[in-house]
Every structure is written in structure tokens, then in C-alpha cells.
Amino acid sequence: MIDYKKAKNILIKSKINIKDEVINTSKSLNRINVQDIYCPVNYPAGTNAAFDGFAINSKDTSTINKKNPKEFKILKSISAGDNPKLNKVKKFQAVEVMTGALIPKYFDTIIPIEKIVFTNNKKSIVINEKIKTNQHIRHAGSDYKKNELVINKGTIIQPSHILAFKTLGIKSIKVKKKLNILFFSTGNEISNNIDIADWKVRNSNSHYIKSLSNNFLFNYIEGGILRDKDEQFFKKQIDKNLRSKIDIIVTSGAVSAGKHDFIPSVVKKFNLSNFFKGVAIRPGKPILFAKFKGSEKAFFGLPGNPISSSACFRFFVYPYILNILGVKEEKPFKAKLKNSFFKKKNFTRFIKARLTTTHNGNLEIKVLKGQESFRIKSFVESNIWGLFKHGQSNFKKSELIDCYSPIGSNINIFK
Ligand SMILES: Nc1nc2c(c(=O)[nH]1)N[C@H]1C(S)=C(S)[C@@H](COP(=O)(O)OP(=O)(O)OC[C@H]3O[C@@H](n4cnc5c(N)ncnc54)[C@H](O)[C@@H]3O)O[C@H]1N2
Numbered sequence: 001m002i003d004y005k006k007a008k009n010i011l012i013k014s015k016i017n018i019k020d021e022v023i024n025t026s027k028s029l030n031r032i033n034v035q036d037i038y039c040p041v042n043y044p045a046g047t048n049a050a051f052d053g054f055a056i057n058s059k060d061t062s063t064i065n066k067k068n069p070k071e072f073k074i075l076k077s078i079s080a081g082d083n084p085k086l087n088k089v090k091k092f093q094a095v096e097v098m099t100g101a102l103i104p105k106y107f108d109t110i111i112p113i114e115k116i117v118f119t120n121n122k123k124s125i126v127i128n129e130k131i132k133t134n135q136h137i138r139h140a141g142s143d144y145k146k147n148e149l150v151i152n153k154g155t156i157i158q159p160s161h162i163l164a165f166k167t168l169g170i171k172s173i174k175v176k177k178k179l180n181i182l183f184f185s186t187g188n189e190i191s192n193n194i195d196i197a198d199w200k201v202r203n204s205n206s207h208y209i210k211s212l213s214n215n216f217l218f219n220y221i222e223g224g225i226l227r228d229k230d231e232q233f234f235k236k237q238i239d240k241n242l243r244s245k246i247d248i249i250v251t252s253g254a255v256s257a258g259k260h261d262f263i264p265s266v267v268k269k270f271n272l273s274n275f276f277k278g279v280a281i282r283p284g285k286p287i288l289f290a291k292f293k294g295s296e297k298a299f300f301g302l303p304g305n306p307i308s309s310s311a312c313f314r315f316f317v318y319p320y321i322l323n324i325l326g327v328k329e330e331k332p333f334k335a336k337l338k339n340s341f342f343k344k345k346n347f348t349r350f351i352k353a354r355l356t357t358t359h360n361g362n363l364e365i366k367v368l369k370g371q372e373s374f375r376i377k378s379f380v381e382s383n384i385w386g387l388f389k390h391g392q393s394n395f396k397k398s399e400l401i402d403c404y405s406p407i408g409s410n411i412n413i414f415k
């Protein structure tokens with residue numbers, strides 16, 4: 001049986017090709033850009049007011065003090081969106097500006113409205129102190145300069161990126177096409193009904209995988225439930241989908257050693273270029289992967305226990321998706337182990353765990369009770385996957401453990 005590292009190396013070598021497409025940036029959430037994106041303009045476009053108040057030229061205040069105040073004539077009021085052009089500006093003049101208004105030439109500083117003293121006729125303001133230059137002003141190009149890099153290629157587009165694209169007038173971008181994943185559940189016991197006999201099991205795996213599709217970058221296509229006698233039907237389904245828009249076929253269940261576990265024997269009938277079955281991990285040991293020869297399609301057989309399916313999706317299918325879409329390998333973040341933990345040395349363990357932070361800012365991870373792969377309650381209590389590495393048995397309290405988000409890429413948090 002191969003270990004997790006070897007399995008991941010096989011996945012890296014088994015890339016399938018995904019085409020590019022150009023899309024509107026408003027629809028780019030969670031897509032992957034295939035080119036570096038540069039800023040087409042300066043932002044802010046013009047030097048503008050950060051506060052509501054009055055713009056003046058600071059040099060006009062150089063000789064002003066409490067004993068020697070000066071009146072500044074108000075020329076006009078400029079709001080955000082107004083053309084700021086003025087014909088002639090003389091010394092000791094001011095313009096009223098609203099936040100976001102462009103500041104006309106000659107003026108170089110702003111006095112907030114709260115500090116303004118007006119003359120009785122309200123046509124001028126009175127200044128009785130020296131005012132520093134560049135107060136409450138946002139300079140043109142001070143955030144983004146034209147041609148500056150906005151994001152590198154291979155970024156998972158986040159809401160902050162969409163804010164930048166829209167601010168900078170970036171209308172469309174080239175991204176990887178969304179992957180199509182066809183998913184089958186298996187087993188005579190699996191039912192889509194609510195009221196079931198004790199010998200039946202409600203289908204949850206397909207709903208879990210479907211629920212990941214928004215955050216984990218794929219289109220979910222429902223294949224239905226394969227029954228124990230559906231071996232031939234399943235083979236035909238693969239045949240058909242090798243000539244379809246489907247990129248990856250995923251099944252849950254029927255991959256271990258039982259009488260009805262037909263997934264491995266059916267998949268092996270096809271011409272495969274890469275393959276593994278069984279990895280030294282828990283949960284999910286019976287996992288199967290295959291790449292079909294001569295076609296850009298891949299197959300994952302996830303073990304049927306709900307937590308085995310979840311862990312195998314997170315630690316096999318998801319890294320595979322990121323790699324074929326051109327995203328850098330996700331890095332774990334580390335948290336201090338709260339309780340000691342023991343496992344078999346040559347197995348990698350994916351652990352349902354709870355991540356918390358201490359009052360002084362340390363991240364801590366607790367291994368939850370009930371790690372068996374049928375147990376849902378501990379999964380509900382958990383908020384993080386802890387990866388306990390191959391090659392070590394005893395994990396002591398305070399040891400640093402690799403953590404992976406169960407709801408999206410770690411890359412979204414730690415760039
Ligand atoms: N003799 C052996 N038996 C088992 C082995 C082994 O190596 N030798 N491996 C065990 C391990 S580890 C796992 S994990 C399971 C996985 O087996 P399968 O992938 O064949 O899964 P099934 O037997 O079809 O189902 C297991 C379990 O999960 C439930 N299930 C399946 N699909 C769904 C679904 N869509 N929604 C909810 N629950 C589902 C199913 O009812 C079973 O209870 O094999 C061990 N056995």
C-alpha cells in the first residue's frame with residue numbers, strides 16, 4: 001500500500017487539461033485567473049477629498065496666527081462627481097469640498113467642516129492658525145498606479161479581488177473553465193427517502209459533495225445511486241462520459257473488499273495511464289484513483305463511510321482540482337495540540353478537530369472524541385481538519401499540527 005505522499009505525487013503527474021474561457025469579472029468569484037492581471041488606470045483617478053470640509057492652499061496660511069487671522073473667500077462647493085474645474089484662483093480663496101470630490105489645482109490641503117468658522121455673511125471662512133499641507137487628501141494613483149500588478153495568475157478569485165476589478169474598470173478576465181464533476185452514490189441500502197426501514201441508509205454523501213461545489217470550484221452533476229447489480233450499467237456510464245463534457249467522475253462507496261464492491265474491477269477494465277488503490281490513510285484507506293488513457297478524464301472512488309468520503313474529497317480530489325487549475329499547492333497552517341494523540345506510525349490521519357484561539361493569540365487544536373468514519377456528531381462539532389503525519393506515532397501536547405479548512409482553501413486565509 002502506498003503512503004499519502006506517494007499518492008499525491010501520482011495525482012500531480014496525472015493532470016488533465018482544462019480549457020480557458022473569458023468571463024465577466026462580476027461572475028469570477030472562486031474562479032482561477034490564468035494570466036497575471038495588471039491595473040489599466042491610476043486609482044484614485046484624481047486627487048480628491050478624504051473629508052467633507054474646505055480646500056485651501058496651505059502656503060496662504062504661513063503668516064496666520066490667533067492675533068492675525070485671515071478670511072478666505074468661498075469660490076464654490078464641489079461634490080463627488082462634479083467637474084472640479086475653476087477659472088482663476090487667487091490667494092486667500094477656498095472651495096467647499098465633499099468627501100470624494102476632486103480637488104482643483106492650486107489647493108493642497110483640507111480643513112474638516114467641524115473646524116470651520118464662517119464670517120457672518122457665510123461667504124468666507126476665517127482661519128486663525130497655520131495649516132499643514134496634504135491634510136485629508138487622497139492623491140491620484142496613491143493606491144494603484146497604472147500597469148501595477150493586481151493579482152498573480154493562479155489566484156482563487158475572492159470578493160476583495162472583485163472589489164478591485166470593479167474599482168479599476170477591469171471588465172473581463174481569462175480563467176480556467178469550471179470543472180464538471182459527475183457524482184454517483186452506490187449501494188442497495190442508500191435511499192433518497194426521509195422515512196426508511198432500519199436496514200436502509202439515507203443518502204448524505206452526494207449532498208455533502210454538492211454543498212462543497214461553490215467553495216471548491218466545480219459544477220456538481222448528479223449521477224444518481226448505483227445499485228449492487230449495476231456493474232454493467234456503471235461501465236456503460238463511464239464509456240458514455242469519456243465522450244462528454246464531464247472532467248472527473250467521483251463515486252462514493254463500493255471500493256473496499258465486499259461482494260458488491262464493483263468499482264475497482266469496473267474501472268480496471270478501462271485503459272488507464274495512472275492508477276492507485278488503497279493508501280495508508282485513515283479514514284479512507286480503500287480510496288481509488290485512475291486517469292483514463294487517451295482522454296483528459298480522471299476518476300476518484302471515495303470510500304462510502306461519510307467521513308471517509310469527506311476526508312478523501314478534501315485531501316485527494318481538492319488538491320487535484322487546485323493543481324489542474326494552476327493554483328499553487330495549498331500550505332497548512334499550524335496549531336498547538338491541546339491533547340496528546342497516538343496513531344499507527346505508517347498511516348496519515350485526517351482528524352476531526354476543533355480549532356480555538358487563546359487569550360494571547362495562540363491557535364490550539366483539539367482532537368475530538370469519535371474519530372470513526374461513520375460518526376457525524378464529531379464532524380458537526382469540528383471546525384478544522386488536523387493532518388497527523390506519516391512517520392510518527394506519538395503526538396505530544398503542544399506539538400504543532402497541520403490544519404486545513406473544511407470549507408474552502410487555506411489559500412483564502414494564508415496567501
Ligand atoms: N474486509 C474489509 N472490509 C472493509 C475494508 C477492508 O479493507 N476490508 N475497509 C473498510 C473501510 S476502511 C471503509 S472506509 C469501508 C469503505 O467501504 P466502501 O467504499 O466499499 O463503502 P460501502 O461499503 O459501500 O459503504 C460504507 C458505509 O458507508 C455508507 N454509505 C455509502 N454511501 C453512502 C451515501 N451516499 N450516503 C450515506 N452513507 C453512505 C454505507 O451505507 C456503509 O455503511 O469499508 C470497510 N470495510
Ligand code: MOO
Nearest residue numbers: 283284285308373
Ligand atoms: O478508513 Mo475507513 O475509511 O476507516 O472508515
